[in-house]
Amino acid sequence: MALLLNIDTATENASIALSENGKAVLTMVNNQQRDHASWIQPAIQDLLKKTGRTMQELQAVAVTAGPGSYTGLRVGMATAKGLCFALGIPMITENTLRVMAYAATVQTFPNGDEYRIKAGLKNGTLLCPMIDARRMEVFTALYDLGLNIVQNPAAIILDADSFNKELENNSILFLGNGSAKWKPVCNHPNAFFADVNQTAEHLAPLAEVLFLQEKFADLAYEEPVYLKEFYSHIKK
Template sequence: MALILQIETSTISCSVSLAENGATIACKEASERNIHASSITLFIEEVMKSAGKDMSDLNAVAVSKGPGSYTGLRIGVSTAKGLCYALDIPLIAVDTLKVMASNRQVNSGNTESLLCPMIDARRMEVYTAVYDSALNEINPVSAKIIDEDSFADLLATKKIVFFGDGAEKCVETLGANANATFITTFENSASDMSAEAFDRFNEQVFEDIAYFEPYYLKDFVATTPKAV
């Protein structure tokens, strides 16, 4: 048996779920900017209580490793590592974009279109990758600035579904292409991590708690607030 606490904080969504043997049994989440630090501990407590489980029952903690929001990832990974240290249980890291693609594939059943999850970065930039229906990586994970030529080689012959909180900024630029479909209501959820986290637990693919860092993809850029 594997009882895994799962944490997803790579976007504005703050999401915590509990999975037993690869099936989600409880979930608490909210999509609102800058709530991760204040909400994640409370969400963990609510999820454990609603499932009737104690923290001592956990066999592992899984965390969405990125790419994504620098602050969100830092909070999620720090929380996961702290729990693993305190409970002496392993840490599992799952690829954020691949989990998004897996969720979309399971829910749509579409085997013809390529899948392009997108996480909003700065301005016209997104963190993205392209997968086929079997979740093979067609384009590697990258930080991409979207313009009229983006994905032109693939869109010339393939249908692509763009989704995630970065997809909306692509509608105006790529929307004229008949092979492009956009889903702007997709939200990242810790409940989507269950199958991947369970597989990694069974395969004993664990992270070094002392040295593991999120996959930020880009260096953090601090900005100075404009004077009023």
Template sequence: MILSLDTSTTVCSAALHTLTGELLGCYELFTERTASSRLTTLLHDVVAHAGFALADVSAIAVAKGPGSYTGLRIGVSTAKGLCFALDKPLIGINTLVAMTEQIRPFYAPGNALSGTLFCPMIDARRMEVYCAIYDQQGQEVQPTSATILDEQSFANWLAQQPVVFFGDGAAKARPVLTHPNAIFPAVQVRPSARTVGTLAVQAYAAGQFEDLIAFEPYYLKEFMTTKPKAVL
């Protein structure tokens, strides 16, 4: 089995899959400030309620980012700690790829929207989002980046084919991306350990494991801090 976790945003989730891809359990919390206080409980419960122990899992998978600095640190630290304690391999999954896996099956090749591209977006302050673009096979056609949104964003893609924009950053994109090929689904798509696990099953079969010591979250941008004011 593979135990997966995602704390890329304020959503905190844990999932358990068999090595054949069957989902055994998934817990998700959508409240603020849940990752640090509830993550270990979710991980324990999703395994225990499926009738197993943590020692029974074959690998630990984690959404590596991009996303919240704090959330990613918590998730990756927890995943690495479990791997060290249980002597299990670590699998890192791009958060945007896992988000795309949630919505891609609804736009299967051959339907009315054949050729549709997918652009997952994570809010990154002001008019900036973390995003990438994937095709209907889930292959990357525009790499992950921090993008400032305006009327010309994605103009070259929208001129050629429909693009589905989703994730919490898509709310900022909707008012400025008015091209008829810009699609904004009514259903909200949030990062989830459910699809992190789906992709981790494939990575496990391919032997794609992380260097447990060197692995770090995919922050995408440097963490910005301010100096505290001097005490008078």
């Protein structure tokens, strides 16, 4: 049982959550992607103040390690490392795509729970989180309903034949901001789409399991999971 600070700055919405025993006590969200770096430290102080807890009570810091926004990942990782070094506590990392997949299993969807009615979240259903990686490229992976990896996280370029083999034998729920550009291309009857909003609250239960298993990251050598090299449009 642990008191954890959970950090997710991997996508357009940054969030932090204080969790106890794997359940979020309070979650705070920032929707301005360019402000993640300036928002996070004051937000952590505000989070602790509102929950009546202190930095010294934290037992670990968990962070989404990627894939995702290059800058966002660096903000989250640097923040987590700095706190862990200063407080002498362990750091826990989790793949962003796995957090997204978990969020899909616990989120209630609107419009009559359309996805659960059609696909049933039954045996044979796979979860495919997608993060936009420019043009028709996405960061993605496939998970079963137990969040076990079926297809390893990777950066792929989508086309009309993507996931054809997997869709023949499985219903697949596509989610995340990358799935918006895949939806008009994919016409397979076993493909379903849903808006799933993950936050640091969804990182919390996954981080709790890793904490109890003592699966901690190496503070000195842990790096974000980028999946592809960063590039800039700025001309030199």
